[in-house]
Amino acid sequence: MHEFEEFKGTFFAECAELLVDVESQLSALRDGSEDPEVLHAIFRAVHSIKAGAGALKFDLLAKFSHGFEAMLDKMRDGKIVVTLDVIDILYRASDVLSDMVDAAESKTDLAQDYGSEVIVEINDLAGVSASAITVKPSSGESSNSVDEVTPKTAIKYNISFSPKLELFLHANEPLLLVRELKSLGEVIIEADLSRLPAFMDMDAEGAYIDWKFEVVTDAGEEAVREVFEFVEDDCELSITFEAMEENSSVSEDAAQADVTEQVQQSNSGQPEKEPTKTAKISSIRVDLDRLDRLVNMVGELVITQSMLTQQTDEIPIEKMPNMARGLEELAFHTRELQESVMAIRMQPVKSVFARMPRLVRDLASKLNKNVNLVTIGENTEVDKTVVEEISDPINHMIRNSVDHGLESTEDRIAAGKPEEGTITLSAEHRAGRIIISISDDGAGINRERVHSLALKNGLISENSKLSNEEIDNLIFAPGFSTADKVTDVSGRGVGMDVVRRNIQALGGRITIQSNPGKGSRFIMTLPLTLAVMDGMIVVSGNGKYVIPIPNILESLRPEKEALKRLPNGQEMVRIRGEYIPLAFLHRAFQLTGAETDPAKALVVLAESEEHGKIGIVVDQLIGQQQVVIKSLESNYQPVTGISAATILGNGMVAPILDVEALYMLSITESHLDSLSFEQSAPDIQPQLAAAKTSTTTSPPHETSTGSSQ
């Protein structure tokens, strides 16, 4: 079976998809769906896993899926009634199946009796004995007794074969049978034409010729029978054999045994299935590497295109109008191409959402709560990389909602709420980003307790005045936990801070809205892709930088009077009555030749996710452009204040600013102290230190086009 080794990758990828599908079908089943297609779909998934496992010799997996399949088959036929208990078994069986797939993929050995509890339950339900759940090897079919007794002895078989009309309707062909017989040994053929009608009465598709074959072969009766395997229901067949030589071990009776097969049309089986009306969108599977190469190539194309545009910028349009038009079209098509390529990588968040009903169900039963999970917008699409990254945060927040968000059943009843708590998980596109929200109808955040805990942990000071929103957001502070006791569900402070940091690392943000007594809502917004972004190219001194467009609010040149310096040295700008701290790019990155007076330079007003607004002082704005994100970590090294880099039209590397980190870099420590609710304050010192070491190395300029992300 070495031939099939190379299909393992395909098989495991398929298993992953099938298991996700099983999960979502199971939750439909649990929600009371009576659509027969639900069971069919689960059956098909398990069936496919079984077939692949069998072919690839994953015996444990094949064996288990065989039993699972048998149970599902009985369910499809209505022989097993779908009850909650049965669904529970299905869930556990799907768990075991998933574990077995994982084990097969990671080449780890599971105990031979792994999942035996579920197997016993399945066997009971499916009415199969434990020993019956084995997969017979396809080749080792039971051999005939004659073969066992007399191997390699030439035997003469007398075969009488009278085909019926059905034989032709099934596209079988007597000529091929004769050929196959001849491959076994010498054949004497006799055609009996006695049933042949007069030409005028003849039906062109009728079967009128009967045949008699005498075959001498040492291949055994099994092989002879196999020739007629597909036609035995469509003919009168008799096979008798006699030994060619005296052979004492074959009794007279056996030698003369007449094994006439009677035609039996089986009418059993299931009623014909109606084909489902909805057609699937046709799709092909493409290796991710190839797709990444394509995305990279398009990225390079974008760079080349912007290079061309830049090169011709100095030439007056009148001089070469056609060239200008051509370049404009090129820019348009490049953008279209890039969007199309990015669209290929888009995947529905369904694969993540589908795992959540299960999680909620398990948690609810562990915590003895009654929870209903509603999912909305599971077909919302985001880039594959984002899909992969959002799984953990969602998982974490769902755990948090079930564990901390929803009250105990008793408390709910006492509060006059329905016994069953509801958690809503939804996804939608808004303004080029994906918004995922997780809301519960629990007790909301206990602000008093959060406040006192934050005080106790030194996250805030006595005299700090916080708005409700600010208090709610304290739960994202490092090491913060409101759980009175450690539970094995969410643990204690397995921090929302970690969740927030991970989401920010993806260029996203997370906030919480809470309504005491009514519930809480986590809102997570993320970019749709991690491969390209819209950026504003800015110049400061001798460097070009990219500010992500989603961060930018506006840009302006402030009046001299609007600039203020706080006693602690922090420079501020007043915009429409609001004081906003300034960040100087040339200071943060030690650039030379930059304009140092904000009143002569430009201020780009940007919003950091965590800390509010900041005015970034730059020399000039070059323009907005879609940039290809290249990872600094993989191509160079992490630099504080910079999230990634891109390659500009002239081949130069331009760092993409991390507004969040830039804020931390630029705001003086004493100013941070005055922002009393600042959660990350303790982190500032190491960050500044890191910035100092990293800025002594100038940003990478040696990277050229052709580097990968």
Next chain:
Amino acid sequence: MTLNVLAVDDSKTMRDMVSFTLKGAGYSVVEAEDGQHALSSLDGKTIDLVITDINMPNLDGIGLIKALREKPEFRSTPILILTTESNDEKKAEGRQAGATGWIVKPFEPEKLLKVVQKVCG
């Protein structure tokens, strides 16, 4: 002359295995992921053999066989069903719909080729 085989299975792994084995033996293979796709992928192509799974979404193997047998050009085209040993009644159902024979999953490559030769010559 190269024989054209239409391989229909909703499992990519199975399609790949069938396709790989047959192509290695010099057959040309058209793949489809369910009955409906199989029917729409015909497109006037000459198909010399159909190998189809039974359990598939949209249009299952039985439905596909029936639909094919109604087409004049498929009246005498051999159709093999891919089945597991637990599915004797499916075998019978498949035959009733017009299947020529069957291949038991999981199959060894040689076994697949042997069965294909058996019905195609």
